[in-house]
Amino acid sequence: MPAPPVVILMTSNGVGMGHLSRQLTTALSGPRRMDAVVFSLSGALPRVAAADRSGELPGARERRIRYEYCPSRESGWLPPAGWRRALRTRYRSYRWHHYLRDRLVSLAAETGASAVVFDGVVPYAGLLEARELMPEVGFAWMRRGMWRPQAPSAQLAVSGRFDLVVQPGDLGGAADRGPLAGRTDAERVPPVSLTDVLPASTRQEARAALGLPQDRPVLLLAPGSGALGSVEETAGQVREVLAARGPEWVVAVTRQAIARHAVGGGERHGRGARVVVLDDVYPLARHLAAFDAAVGAAGYNSVHELLSAGVPTLLVPSVHHVTDDQEARAAGVCARGAALVPGTHGLEPAVARLLDPQVREELREACAGLEAPTGGRETADLVVDLAGRSRHTEQPVLRPQPGRPVPDARTPVGPRAGAELRFTSEVSVADVRGPDPVEHLLPGSSQVYRTAREREAGWLYRRT
Numbered sequence: 455m456p457a458p459p460v461v462i463l464m465t466s467n468g469v470g471m472g473h474l475s476r477q478l479t480t481a482l483s484g485p486r487r488m489d490a491v492v493f494s495l496s497g498a499l500p501r502v503a504a505a506d507r508s509g510e511l512p513g514a515r516e517r518r519i520r521y522e523y524c525p526s527r528e529s530g531w532l533p534p535a536g537w538r539r540a541l542r543t544r545y546r547s548y549r550w551h552h553y554l555r556d557r558l559v560s561l562a563a564e565t566g567a568s569a570v571v572f573d574g575v576v577p578y579a580g581l582l583e584a585r586e587l588m589p590e591v592g593f594a595w596m597r598r599g600m601w602r603p604q605a606p607s608a609q610l611a612v613s614g615r616f617d618l619v620v621q622p623g624d625l626g627g628a629a630d631r632g633p634l635a636g637r638t639d640a641e642r643v644p645p646v647s648l649t650d651v652l653p654a655s656t657r658q659e660a661r662a663a664l665g666l667p668q669d670r671p672v673l674l675l676a677p678g679s680g681a682l683g684s685v686e687e688t689a690g691q692v693r694e695v696l697a698a699r700g701p702e703w704v705v706a707v708t709r710q711a712i713a714r715h716a717v718g719g720g721e722r723h724g725r726g727a728r729v730v731v732l733d734d735v736y737p738l739a740r741h742l743a744a745f746d747a748a749v750g751a752a753g754y755n756s757v758h759e760l761l762s763a764g765v766p767t768l769l770v771p772s773v774h775h776v777t778d779d780q781e782a783r784a785a786g787v788c789a790r791g792a793a794l795v796p797g798t799h800g801l802e803p804a805v806a807r808l809l810d811p812q813v814r815e816e817l818r819e820a821c822a823g824l825e826a827p828t829g830g831r832e833t834a835d836l837v838v839d840l841a842g843r844s845r846h847t848e849q850p851v852l853r854p855q856p857g858r859p860v861p862d863a864r865t866p867v868g869p870r871a872g873a874e875l876r877f878t879s880e881v882s883v884a885d886v887r888g889p890d891p892v893e894h895l896l897p898g899s900s901q902v903y904r905t906a907r908e909r910e911a912g913w914l915y916r917r918t
Contacts, residue, residue: 459841460489460567462558464581466574467495467526471736472755473573474502475648476596476622479830480571480837482513482651487838490519491565491896493558495526497886498736504882505736512653512740520565523881523894524557525914531865531873531891538863547579548863549856553913554580556853559587560910563851564896564903569841571596575777576609577616585615592844594618594837597640598754601632602779613639618840622646622829624754625761626786632779641836647758647827648739654763660744664732666706673808674765675707676738676750688770688801689729692749695805703809705729706745708738739763747808752780761792764821766814768794768804791820851902856912864916867891871918875911877904891915 463481465473474496481490492499503521506514525531527550533539542548558581562570569592572581577595585593595616601607610633613619621640624630655663666672673696675689689707696703709731732738742763750756752771760767769787771780787793794817796804807813867875874890879897886892893911895904 458487458489459569459838460491460565460846461837461841462491462493462561462565462567462570464558464570464572464574465492465494465496466572466576466578467497467528471496471498472598472753474498475737475739475755476598476646476830477571477573478502478511478514478519479646479648479651480596480833481517481519482511482648483830483834486517487834488841489565490517491561491567492519492521493524493561494521495524495529497529497883499523500881500883500886501734501736510740511737513651520896522561522896523886523892524554525886525891527551529886531889533863533865537861538865541861541863542865549859549913551578551580551583552856553910554578555583555587556910556913557907558584559847559849559853560851560903560906561896562588562591562847563849564900564906566846568592568844568846569594569837571837573598577612582612582615588847588849590845591847592617592840594620594840596620596622596833597634598622598778599624599627599632599634600630600754600779600783601634601777602775602782603632605632605777605779607633610634610637617844618836620833620836622754622833623825623827624783624786625757625790625792625824626752626783629782629786629789630779631782643829643832643836644825645758645762645827646829646833647755647762648737649742649759649762650827650830652737652740655741655743657743660741664706664730664735664741664744666730666744667704670702670704671700671746672704672706672744674742674745674748674750674760675705676748676756676760677708688749691801692805693729695802695809699806700809703746706732708732708735747814749805749808752784753778754783757783757787757793758827761787761821761824762827764818766808766817766821768796768808770796770801790824792817792824851906852909853906855909858916862916864912864914865891866918867915868918875915875917877907 463477527546571594573596619640623645739759748767752769769784771784784795788795877893881894
């Protein structure tokens with residue numbers, strides 16, 4: 455039996471876990487059909503890799519999914535001060551696209567990848583340049599729908615430079631009012647959600663795993679990466695309603711490692727319901743049976759996980775995203791009777807309605823009639839077919855040494871700079887956020903690959 459093809463599943467940095475979760479769903483869908491390498495610009499990648507190692511992602515270890523982190527143009531380690539920092543801050547992509555191009559080419563050569571799948575809004579110039587250097591490798595764009603009407607759509611013109619464009623379905627898709635509505639240049643698949651590929655815990659198991667009481671109703675407050683704005687204010691309003699109408703309820707607040715918001719740790723008491731912080735739980739999709747109701751942002755991930763798990767949900771759409779039309783998504787699922795949204799009188803009356811047992815039962819029944827989120831399986835079929843029609847790159851790993859730029863605004867590293875550039879096969883969230891730049895290597899990488907990566911780092915860093 456032939457070995458499964460190697461596929462690089464690439465994600466942009468994003469502001470949440472959506473890109474990573476969709477690519478993981480693709481990697482975990484169905485029998486072991488691909489040898490997946492997750493290559494991500496997201497600072498959350500180390501958390502996902504840790505979940506794999508600890509067994510929190512059932513099925514991932516058996517598939518031997520590999521992970522490699524790449525700093526994005528936003529998260530690059532900039533010079534601490536002076537004109538270099540000003541230049542790099544103003545021109546975020548300063549030499550970064552060349553760096554990304556060479557990293558992709560080297561990674562494809564090291565792994566023998568025959569396909570690259572990108573999940574993100576903007577296909578970076580470095581990605582497209584790598585595509586030109588590797589014409590024998592299949593390239594796919596997983597392009598999430600529901601763009602805001604005013605979203606910059608010029609990048610849609612690059613769709614034709616991919617061998618395959620996949621658009622995951624959206625439970626609120628009937629309300630799509632943006633530039634992707636009606637486009638016919640993509641393979642449309644059902645919604646993509648981790649709930650389709652991860653075994654669900656029972657209610658008792660989920661509460662034990664999350665440290666929640668077994669004998670009280672629990673409401674999930676899921677602000678994601680902080681898109682709800684003031685999480686403390688939202689949590690306060692929820693607690694006020696529960697204090698008046700459901701004092702027996704407990705509020706469980708999620709906080710991701712890459713979240714923009716801060717929520718106090720541990721359990722909190724005082725006026726309103728008891729609050730338990732779920733600190734950096736991933737994947738929460740396995741444990742949704744723990745919750746009797748939820749209040750959350752209307753991002754792609756949270757909507758399709760919560761509703762596919764049948765959790766009665768009040769959606770509070772964010773209006774701060776440049777591309778994602780959360781208002782339309784929330785309106786679309788609300789029109790199907792599958793979720794609530796705040797009305798003209800604000801959040802508190804909507805939370806009060808969510809506490810009504812009859813309303814929650816009606817929401818569960820509506821969710822049971824929604825289409826199953828099996829898009830990961832169909833995406834995997836399309837990707838494996840693309841890989842079968844392609845072949846791995848024969849591009850040499852060692853590319854020319856990056857030249858010294860004028861002006862040289864690269865980040866100084868070395869003893870005199872006070873910052874060290876570290877090459878490592880293990881990276882943590884703390885490393886990604888730390889002061890010293892890190893070059894992450896696939897575990898077990900060849901010396902040829904390491905040498906190539908040391909050369910490529912010259913696009914961003916200058917040794918002193």
